[in-house]
Amino acid sequence: MSWMLIDLTLCISLLILAVAALYARGLQQRVVFFIAFGLLCAIAWARLNAPDLALAEAAIGAGLTGALLLSALNDETDPQPPLTQPRLGRLLTTAITALLTLALCAAVVTLFPLHEGIAIQQLQQQMPHAGVVHPVTAVLLNFRAWDTLLELAVLLCAALTVLNLAPARPVTAHDSPLTGMLTRILLPLLTVTAGYLLWTGAHAPGGAFQAGAVLAAATVVLRLNNNPGFTHLRVGALRALLALGLLLFLGVGLLQTVLGGAFLQYPPSTAGFLILLIEAGAMLSIACMLSLVYLGGHLHPHWPCHAPSNGVDTWKRHS
Amino acid sequence: METTQLIYAVTGALIIGLGLSAALRDEPLLARIIAINIAGVGVFLLFVAIAYRGFGQTADPIPHALVLTGIVVAVAASGLAIAINRRLHHDSPSGDGPAEDSSA
Amino acid sequence: MSDLLIALATLPLWASLGCLLWPRLADLLSPLVALALVGCSLLLLDAIAATPVILHHLGGWGGDLGISLRADALSALLLALGTVVTLAATLFARRYFTDDQVRYRFWPLWWLLNGAINALLLSADLFNLYVTLELLGLSAAALCTLGKDKPQALRAALRYLLLGLIGSLLYLTGVALVYAEYGTLAIPSLAQQIQASPASLTALLLLSSGLLIKCALLPLHIWLPAAHSSAPAPVSAVLSALVVKVTFYLLLRLWFELFTAVITPAFATLIGTMGATAVIWGSWRALMSTRLKLMAAYSTVSQMGYLFLFVPILLALPDHDSRALAFGALVLFALNHGIAKAALFLAIGIIQQRLGHDQVDRINGVARQLPVTLFAVALAGSALVGLPPSGAFLAKWTLISASLVTAQWWWLLVAVIGTLLAAAYLVRVLGAAFAPAEPPPPTGKQLLSGELPALLLAAMATLGLGLGAAPIWSLLAPTGLGNIL
Known part of the structure; x- marks a missing residue:
């Protein structure tokens, strides 16, 4: 039960950080939130028994991409004026994305419980020869x-x-x-x-x-x-x-x-x-x-x- | 175990949706790159949740390998986009407006 | 025989490294490699005629654990298209980039793009396809940045890259769902397992929408005209002829091999409607465009639309024979467009280099300066419009009769309007080019060998494909998608 509490906290924080990284006012804040998001994700992956990925996400996903974004921030002396997209187009893309997300969530719910796949069974057989x-x-x-x-x-x-x-x-x-x-x-x-x-x-x-x-x-x-x-x-x-x-x-x-x-x-x-x-x-x-x-x-x-x-x-x- | 998988998988799906909708908005390039990266992490989270096999159990290594590949591809793509943008700013520092699509 | 698959998949990568390590040898190395690849793809076609499916298990693993290379008639035909177009564009590129330093930068990326195309056509693994898609998108955008008009080329490349990344993300999400549901990524194994279920349906939607962005099906086409028209001419040729086509190939595999149990007539009608809109809108924009390259790019939007028109018809056709016939026509149409559009872009590249611009209303009398090139434009244009004896004529004829058989006469209307518009923009260009005007003084000698690749491709589209189309059907017969439907 306590694990579930931790999981829920972790996931909600991830969502909050994602929103912050996407919608914070300044670009600089967004980059910082993005790095924090990546690091928290690394923790989540460590929790899910994926230490390789935790390592890679911390080093490459959050670390290097973060450094890259920070260095690009210095470059962006004058930000491009935003494109003007037609209202209808914006509405349409938002609607389609929302629908896809909804469908995705629904599909994800139906996925579990997973049954053991063929690929993983073959992997277990072949591991000694790897x-x-x-x-x-x-x-x-x-x-x-x-x-x-x-x-x-x-x-x-x-x-x-x-x-x-x-x-x-x-x-x-x-x-x-x-x-x-x-x-x-x-x-x-x-x-x-x-x-x-x-x-x-x-x-x-x-x-x-x-x-x-x-x-x-x-x-x-x-x-x-x-x-x-x-x-x-x-x-x-x-x-x-x-x-x-x-x-x-x-x-x-x-x-x-x-x-x-x-x-x-x-x-x-x-x-x-x-x-x-x-x-x-x-x-x-x-x-x-x-x-x-x-x-x-x-x-x-x-x-x-x-x-x-x-x-x-x-x-x-x-x- | 299934609840854990479900929690993380649904979070992944939501992050994908958040990231994609932001990536399709009109924003400065850097914001769109962040959005695409966040959506990408959402997909990776979905993969990792699928790979999870319960506390103390070894997870399915195949999705892990796929995600590792995905992470490296994502950083390469982000670097490429930033390099193009940097050159664009260098060539026209006045920021003479967005791409004029002749179709618009 | 599997050596052919290995050669086709890895030779471009070797070439890329060779051109990177020894830039000064690249001009010599590239045509040789391109020639070798054409040889391999022809040998593969020959081998496919004897054995319908050739498999190679990479690493010797096979099954659901490893990745396999797989070739059948469809992929072998597209590989042949790819290698032939690449050979022509490679020969053209040697003369097109006059600046050494630009050429040195061009070759390694060029071969990476070619490697991505071949790897995609040969891959039999859903995730491996994702990696090839990313390599395709990144190298294509990288090549676009070599365009002459820098800011515009860079903006177009950036938009192309970002939309491509969004497309790949959607695709990857679909792959995650498929792996969760079926526990494997190997396409041959998935083809026997996929059933209608909420997860399968969502996966189909995600995979399709990701690939449709890359295919530039209206209304997801916004990136294409800018990217294809601002890239260097040999790159535009490959982008229009091959890059959008191989993503369409992937959609065919998904819809008619993997997700046959999931796809519904309503879904197919939606795709067909989008295709129909693309045919008419794309042709209309092509007619209205002021630049030759932009016209060719919009023509790609419309020609891709035709390919999607086939989808609802294929699904509605009643029996195996008529489906096989329509499927052969679809492949013929794709091959015809690939070769003709590559020829058109190369020819426009020559016109642009000679005149210093590609404004349609300022090309009066160019035919007298570049008769060979203009002949190539006329030949390629007639193949795009679908005049006999080109392959497109046969393909459109089959499309029209199939739409009547399945009582979907409205597709016929679309094909007729699209053809008339295409004829209109072709006549507009040729009319201007052949107009009697005082020719400007020649600005440089155009060697015939520079014009030859475009001419040969155009002749191949009009005469070769039209008159020699029958083997396509017999090649596709044993494994064609018609069987699996």
């Missing part, structure tokens, strides 16, 4: 590896576009909110945490995405400390870093195909090692992409390619 003990990692990197591979492609697409769109302006220096001392402590700490999360993903909550997010946080710290981040990297190295995760994944995936197996099949004896290899590559690429997405406005001067020395500097002309 190469890792932690079921979420097994699903992500083995049973449904194709999803994860395409997800890396989605991240790559976002990172490339962020680089393409970065306005041509120098990195602006602003007052560093972090002292060098703190950075020197934080950086190794974050790196070690990332490594630990990666390693532990095989048998406990954690894995490439959480580790990548923590590593990305290290770049954010560097950025806060006025480090120019990626601008000092050679552009070829940046391209390689971006490609690494997907490249390893595709390469390992093809390994067995050559020997007559399926795409993305791992030999049982080395599955654990291959999964760790893929995850390590994925972690680096994820960290790179997430921090690029966060750094956003700060361009790499030679992206995507060094202009030929004798020709016109087309990059400048284009931007």
Whole structure:
């Protein structure tokens, strides 16, 4: 009974925070409420026995998206005037959304009790052959590896576009909110945490995405400390870093195909090692992409390619 | 266990509705991104509620993996939208009004 | 044979990485990859003729646990459309982007988009389809940002991205309901299980409305004209020819394979009515638009509407044979529109580059400067209108006779009005282009090879598809949706 009380409190607070994040007056307040909403959601997921997701939501959903929104807030010097939508259209969309929500709630009520699905039964049978003990990692990197591979492609697409769109302006220096001392402590700490999360993903909550997010946080710290981040990297190295995760994944995936197996099949004896290899590559690429997405406005001067020395500097002309 | 699932699933459904209706309103871009993200979290909450198997029981890991994928896709999409918006502001800092849809 | 599926699904991703890592080789690499993909899709068609369904269990898991790649006649035909259009647009893009740095940015995203299209057509898993939809939406919006007219292109890309995200969210909510109710995400397994229930009905509504946004069915089309008309020409071609079409493909799978037990005639009539409105409204806007690209974009709204007209008719047709006939016509129509619209967008891209604009009332006499391109516009236009011997003529003929058989004569009226309007906007453009006017001095030499992709595509739509349509029906016969209905 007491759990039910906690559940109800949690859910009502979630709803209140959602409303606040959607309808608070200023954009800044909304972002803050959104971060609080995400953190509370992480608690709810921990309560629902989803520690992987609690970790990911806190690090990526609330943490990184929150940081992203906050940084975008600085950019938005003059907000766009709102579009004028016809009254009828607004009424119609509201009515349709309300109807859909109502139908959804009704459908959700009829769902329970759930019966044990086919997929989960097959998962329990196949877990011994997955190469890792932690079921979420097994699903992500083995049973449904194709999803994860395409997800890396989605991240790559976002990172490339962020680089393409970065306005041509120098990195602006602003007052560093972090002292060098703190950075020197934080950086190794974050790196070690990332490594630990990666390693532990095989048998406990954690894995490439959480580790990548923590590593990305290290770049954010560097950025806060006025480090120019990626601008000092050679552009070829940046391209390689971006490609690494997907490249390893595709390469390992093809390994067995050559020997007559399926795409993305791992030999049982080395599955654990291959999964760790893929995850390590994925972690680096994820960290790179997430921090690029966060750094956003700060361009790499030679992206995507060094202009030929004798020709016109087309990059400048284009931007 | 079923009551718990039901409470969280219905909350998820309500959050989806709230988020979607806000995302379809005319708002500054940042507000719409927040709205889409909140609706997304609502969908994830629905998934997690479905995966729940009772106190002390291991939950269904498949929806968990799906949600993890969804979280990463959501942050990528938000980053992309913010990057486009940032460039838009950079190119026309006067904020010369909304997109003129030639269909309007 | 499953090697073909692996190649079609992963080759674009390899190409994307290759173009990212070695930008200077991308111009050479891309046509080769595009050619290889066309080869794979043709081999796949050949294989499908022998074995109606080809499955590949990724990771060797299969069943309900893993994800499978699956190809049948419908997906193989659309894959062939996709690879052919991509090859033409790739060859075109090499010359279209004159700025090296823009081209270097273009290729990796281009191949990600192509990878998303192929992965979507091959996927047999509801959640995997969500990931492919997101990759499709993000890479399409990313490519739109490369448009020349920056602020307008960026605004259009932003709106496209946001509405696409809302669509994917609706879709994902539907996936959650399906997983809760049936405990699996594998489409072959779900096809045998889905029954009418409140959750199934809501899932159908959510999945459909999410995809309808991406398909731009009126009144959810508001994002399309701006996005398709402000993107670079090769991107517009692929967006109009393929991206909206593969989401329609997904709707077909949902309505006629998965949710057959749930879908009702009333639902189909609603979809058909929306399609009919799209046909007339889209054609009307196309006739009224002042820019060539905008005209082509509105024409896409209207042509997508025709595809939805088939839905209520397919559902009402009495026997298996007539359904198979109508279904073949639907696929033929989709292929015809894909090829013809891609040709049209590429040709308009050449006109725009030559004149520096695409205003309809200022193209007088352009036919004398670009005779080959204008010939391509005429051919593509006649395929879009549905003049014989194009594929659309056959398809519309079948649509009209089927609407009479099922006593739904009002769809006939819609098809006739739409065709007349389409003929009107085609005549308007061609009339202006061939008008005797003092031609402005040529601003640069147009190489014939730059005009060739559009011309070949247009000829393929008018002659190839019209005269060689019979194999489509025989290919679709063993597994066509008609069987499952």
